[in-house]
Amino acid sequence: xxxxxxxxxxxxxxxxxxxxxxxxxxxxxxxxxxxxxxxxxxxxxxxxxxxxxxxxxxxxxxxxxxxxxxxxxxxxxxxxxxxxxxxxxxxxxxxxxxxxxxxxxxxxxxxxxxxxxxxxxxxxxxxxxxxxxxxxxxxxxxxxxxxxxxxxxxxxxxxxxxxxxxxxxxxxxxxxxxxxxxxxxxxxxxxxxxxxxxxxxxxxxxxxxxxxxxxxxxxxxxxxxxxxxxxxxxxxxxxxxxxxxxxxxxxxxxxxxxxxxxxxxxxxxxxxxxxxxxxxxxxxxxxxxxxxxxxxxxxxxxxxxxxxxxxxxxxxxxxxxxxxxxxxxxxxxx
Amino acid sequence: xxxxxxxxxxxxxxxxxxxxxxxxxxxxxxxxxxxxxxxxxxxxxxxxxxxxxxxxxxxxxxxxxxxxxxxxxxxxxxxxxxxxxxxxxxxxxxxxxxxxxxxxxxxxxxxxxxxxxxxxxxxxxxxxxxxxxxxxxxxxxxxxxxxxxxxxxxxxxxxxxxxxxxxxxxxxxxxxxxxxxxxxxxxxxxxxxxxxxxxxxxxxxxxxxxxxxxxxxxxxxxxxxxxxxxxxxxxxxxxxxxxxxxxxxxxxxxxxxxxxxxxxxxxxxxxxxxxxxxxxxxxxxxxxxxxxxxxxxxxxxxxxxxxxxxxxxxxxxxxxxxxxxxxxxxxxxxxxxxxxxxxxxxxxxxxxxxxxxxxxxxxxxxxxxxxxxxxxxxxxxxxxxxxxxxxxxxxxxxxxxxxxxxxxxxxxxxxxxxxxxxxxxxxxxxxxxxxxxxxxxxxxxxxxxxxxxxxxxxxxxxxxxxxxxxxxxxxxxxxxxxxxxxxxxxxxxxxxxxxxxxxxxxxxxxxxxxxxxxxxxxxxxxxxxxxxxxxxxxxxxxxxxxxxxxxxxxxxxxxxxxxxxxxxxxxxxxxxxxxxxxxxxxxxxxxxxxxxxxxxxxxxxxxxxxxxxxxxxxxxxxxxxxxxxxxxxxxxxxxxxxxx
Ligand SMILES: [Zn+2]
Ligand SMILES: [Zn+2]
Numbered sequence: 001x002x003x004x005x006x007x008x009x010x011x012x013x014x015x016x017x018x019x020x021x022x023x024x025x026x027x028x029x030x031x032x033x034x035x036x037x038x039x040x041x042x043x044x045x046x047x048x049x050x051x052x053x054x055x056x057x058x059x060x061x062x063x064x065x066x067x068x069x070x071x072x073x074x075x076x077x078x079x080x081x082x083x084x085x086x087x088x089x090x091x092x093x094x095x096x097x098x099x100x101x102x103x104x105x106x107x108x109x110x111x112x113x114x115x116x117x118x119x120x121x122x123x124x125x126x127x128x129x130x131x132x133x134x135x136x137x138x139x140x141x142x143x144x145x146x147x148x149x150x151x152x153x154x155x156x157x158x159x160x161x162x163x164x165x166x167x168x169x170x171x172x173x174x175x176x177x178x179x180x181x182x183x184x185x186x187x188x189x190x191x192x193x194x195x196x197x198x199x200x201x202x203x204x205x206x207x208x209x210x211x212x213x214x215x216x217x218x219x220x221x222x223x224x225x226x227x228x229x230x231x232x233x234x235x236x237x238x239x240x241x242x243x244x245x246x247x248x249x250x251x252x253x254x255x256x257x258x259x260x261x262x263x264x265x266x267x268x269x270x271x272x273x274x275x276x277x278x279x280x281x282x283x284x285x286x287x288x289x290x291x292x293x294x295x296x297x298x299x300x301x302x303x304x305x306x307x308x309x310x311x312x313x314x315x316x317x318x319x320x321x322x323x324x325x326x327x328x329x330x331x332x333x334x
Numbered sequence: 335x336x337x338x339x340x341x342x343x344x345x346x347x348x349x350x351x352x353x354x355x356x357x358x359x360x361x362x363x364x365x366x367x368x369x370x371x372x373x374x375x376x377x378x379x380x381x382x383x384x385x386x387x388x389x390x391x392x393x394x395x396x397x398x399x400x401x402x403x404x405x406x407x408x409x410x411x412x413x414x415x416x417x418x419x420x421x422x423x424x425x426x427x428x429x430x431x432x433x434x435x436x437x438x439x440x441x442x443x444x445x446x447x448x449x450x451x452x453x454x455x456x457x458x459x460x461x462x463x464x465x466x467x468x469x470x471x472x473x474x475x476x477x478x479x480x481x482x483x484x485x486x487x488x489x490x491x492x493x494x495x496x497x498x499x500x501x502x503x504x505x506x507x508x509x510x511x512x513x514x515x516x517x518x519x520x521x522x523x524x525x526x527x528x529x530x531x532x533x534x535x536x537x538x539x540x541x542x543x544x545x546x547x548x549x550x551x552x553x554x555x556x557x558x559x560x561x562x563x564x565x566x567x568x569x570x571x572x573x574x575x576x577x578x579x580x581x582x583x584x585x586x587x588x589x590x591x592x593x594x595x596x597x598x599x600x601x602x603x604x605x606x607x608x609x610x611x612x613x614x615x616x617x618x619x620x621x622x623x624x625x626x627x628x629x630x631x632x633x634x635x636x637x638x639x640x641x642x643x644x645x646x647x648x649x650x651x652x653x654x655x656x657x658x659x660x661x662x663x664x665x666x667x668x669x670x671x672x673x674x675x676x677x678x679x680x681x682x683x684x685x686x687x688x689x690x691x692x693x694x695x696x697x698x699x700x701x702x703x704x705x706x707x708x709x710x711x712x713x714x715x716x717x718x719x720x721x722x723x724x725x726x727x728x729x730x731x732x733x734x735x736x737x738x739x740x741x742x743x744x745x746x747x748x749x750x751x752x753x754x755x756x757x758x759x760x761x762x763x764x765x766x767x768x769x770x771x772x773x774x775x776x777x778x779x780x781x782x783x784x785x786x787x788x789x790x791x792x793x794x795x796x797x798x799x800x801x802x803x804x805x806x807x808x809x810x811x812x813x814x815x816x817x818x819x820x821x822x823x824x825x826x827x828x829x830x831x832x833x834x835x836x837x838x839x840x841x842x843x844x845x846x847x848x849x850x851x852x853x854x855x856x857x858x859x860x861x862x863x864x865x866x867x868x869x870x871x872x873x874x875x876x877x878x879x880x881x882x883x884x885x886x887x888x889x890x891x892x893x894x895x896x897x898x899x900x901x902x903x904x905x906x907x908x909x910x911x912x913x914x915x916x917x918x919x920x921x922x923x924x925x926x927x928x929x930x931x932x933x934x935x936x937x938x939x940x941x942x943x944x945x946x947x948x949x950x951x952x953x954x955x956x957x958x959x960x961x962x963x964x965x966x967x968x969x970x971x972x973x974x975x976x977x978x
Pocket of ligand 1 (some may be wrong): 048049050056057058059060062063248303
């Protein structure tokens with residue numbers, strides 16, 4: 001099933017079916033449903049009796065197989081699932097698609113289709129192809145065996161090899177407008193939908209975990225009223241809930257962005273409901289220190305999933321954060 | 335799923351059908367005609383310009399039953415089988431999916447046996463840069479003394495990753511990017527043959543969007559035909575390509591130049607709505623900043639008929655060259671870090687905010703913005719005040735700060751002393767950057783006392799660009815088509831900025847004129863950067879890799895790859911030769927090195943000066959008195975180090 005905001009994109013895509021590409025590159029920001037769109041498309045290509053508007057029938061054998069994840073003519077090329085942290089819980093995925101997986105897909109593409117409706121390979125996300133894997137995919141993308149179609153998904157197509165992009169037909173998926181998104185979120189029964197929607201960069205699909213939301217709220221309460229105990233209290237909070245470093249890092253990043261945005265441009269993106277607190281802090285912030293703190297966050301961000309001593313890291317970051325507000329020191333002798 | 339995409343259907347089968355690679359085709363045709371064939375060829379060029387295509391046609395030329403020649407018949411068994419991809423003596427190896435030594439060894443062992451059908455056994459090794467080191471080594475022996483019946487054709491988008499030992503054994507051809515015009519013309523030809531109606535303007539748009547690659551162009555054309563339901567019209571193509579219109583960039587930069595934060599953020603939001611990728615927006619932004627810098631340093635470089643010319647010069651007049659340089663650096667870093675932000679929008683906004691935070695408080699460059707005084711950088715409201723933090727200064731505060739700094743430092747405020755009328759800025763090469771003239775200033779101690787880095791740089795045994803392939807067989811062709819051009823002459827008559835230097839700079843030039851380059855790259859660039867013209871862009875962002883008294887090897891990081899282009903290299907070479915004699919050689923390679931470039935050094939020095947200025951203000955008795963007696967607040971982000 002498509003999301004309600006995807007029907008126009010679907011109609012637009014259907015126009016291109018007369019001239020199928022070797023590979024479609026579906027792009028658009030994270031959280032708008034590219035994966036679901038791509039699967040709907042793959043299913044429609046493999047369906048025995050697609051209905052009006054090319055939608056898969058959902059009843060034929062192919063559709064059943066597809067939904068059960070066992071269609072022999074469909075392959076998903078994705079980073080291996082990490083046993084320790086299931087992708088969803090830990091946020092940013094680091095795993096890569098390796099060249100061996102690509103070789104398997106190449107072999108798969110050279111087999112004959114089981115059901116005579118061609119074969120579909122979904123690469124999700126294409127950015128996770130490591131360089132060797134991406135290069136290994138080039139030849140088959142350009143000259144795939146007859147009836148093989150690739151679907152590549154990318155939030156950041158810029159990061160793909162130009163040689164990959166050059167072999168794909170781009171197709172940009174739309175993000176829903178605010179009303180559509182909020183209406184849909186309300187239907188899903190998400191508490192505080194508006195706040196969450198805004199906090200997640202105005203995309204409708206985000207991981208929603210009420211427990212995590214309340215930890216986040218507590219953390220940001222702490223950021224909003226920095227004091228002597230802030231460092232300890234917040235670091236302990238993170239530790240108590242066994243959060244990966246990436247959580248507090250992202251919370252701080254968004255908070256600092258709003259501080260800087262308010263200070264320099266009168267603009268708040270993520271925490272509009274906390275304007276008063278932000279205004280009070282922005283006035284006291286030292287811009288240089290703020291930028292340094294932000295740089296430190298960027299520096300640590302790649303290690304958000306590493307088993308570092310999270311508490312120690314969070315403490316260090318929070319110290320940086322506090323130093324943003326320390327009033328100008330009295331003159332020291334040189 | 336039986337439609338064949340245009341890029342595949344229209345892959346040329348004869349040299350005559352190739353677009354834009356006449357220089358390579360001519361060289362190959364001559365070699366084929368005279369049967370003076372090299373045993374290994376390396377085809378390089380960006381994606382979709384025809385490397386694999388040329389390799390396959392060459393394989394036909396070598397094996398056509400009608401005889402070796404540039405026009406294979408296309409109908410004999412060999413030709414047909416090669417076209418169909420099943421000729422036994424053509425081995426097309428995808429180096430990327432067969433990277434290992436075992437694959438290569440197996441293939442090479444096979445090479446010693448005579449061809450079974452054809453004249454030659456032809457090995458096309460595509461994406462050759464992906465081979466492992468051991469695989470390359472295994473290949474070397476065969477490349478060195480191949481059996482007479484074997485021809486190698488290697489192809490890659492990334493020759494930098496191919497070992498020198500391999501490069502030196504190949505005759506190298508670099509394929510050119512196609513011009514938008516060449517692409518459009520070819521698309522028209524395809525559409526006519528396909529019986530599809532089109533508007534020429536649509537093809538011009540596609541030609542530009544393809545950025546040099548015919549494959550990209552044909553992919554887009556496929557999509558355009560689908561999108562336009564069987565016809566290719568301008569409106570449809572424009573809509574399909576999305577707003578690749580650069581107007582938003584100009585408004586972004588204008589807002590930045592005016593220090594208008596609110597507008598800057600509004601522009602960023604508008605980008606998200608239009609579905610413009612933030613990462614590509616940052617690339618575009620750095621590209622535009624680059625052009626602004628160009629407009630400031632060498633106005634003549636901007637084509638008179640450039641539709642964006644006026645807008646470009648308006649920006650160039652409104653921004654100080656140092657700021658442009660700084661924004662450029664921030665944009666490049668912002669782009670590199672965008673994946674580390676919570677989302678791309680956040681990364682983009684933060685990058686703009688950083689630029690804003692560095693936005694100069696005063697400056698003699700800015701053309702007065704409409705509506706009076708230059709909008710000032712924002713500042714902190716008085717501590718404890720209720721005024722929202724976004725309150726902007728009204729300009730008076732800055733005048734006050736300026737005067738204060740001037741009084742305390744006993745110098746005129748920077749804005750006054752550094753004022754250069756915009757005309758002068760754009761006409762003359764460039765005002766003196768702080769570092770170029772800072773010899774006498776306190777900050778200069780820093781760079782003067784720096785040890786000569788270059789002295790400790792060890793010379794790498796065989797730098798890639800040093801090796802000239804042994805194309806003894808066809809020197810005349812080589813000159814024309816072969817890349818690796820140390821051989822290309824620097825245009826003799828080209829006036830260099832050096833010769834037009836202002837009178838007071840002559841001493842400097844004369845000083846270094848006879849001199850031998852002492853290995854202090856950063857120091858030299860700092861002394862000369864104001865007089866280098868465009869070469870400065872490359873010089874500023876390059877680090878010294880090695881120097882042996884004769885050959886200067888520089889490296890630029892991946893982010894500045896565009897600066898390693900031949901144009902920039904030639905300009906810099908001209909400047910260097912003017913200083914150190916005509917015999918001096920220069921090469922530039924793209925690699926991420928840990929060496930500090932002049933631009934990085936400048937940024938560091940600038941930061942240091944800023945910190946010093948801040949410290950001296952904080953420690954200044956007058957300031958302290960004002961803080962104590964009048965409850966004054968120092969606005970740290972309004973501090974600008976005074977540049978002499
Ligand atoms: Zn079905
Ligand atoms: Zn033939």
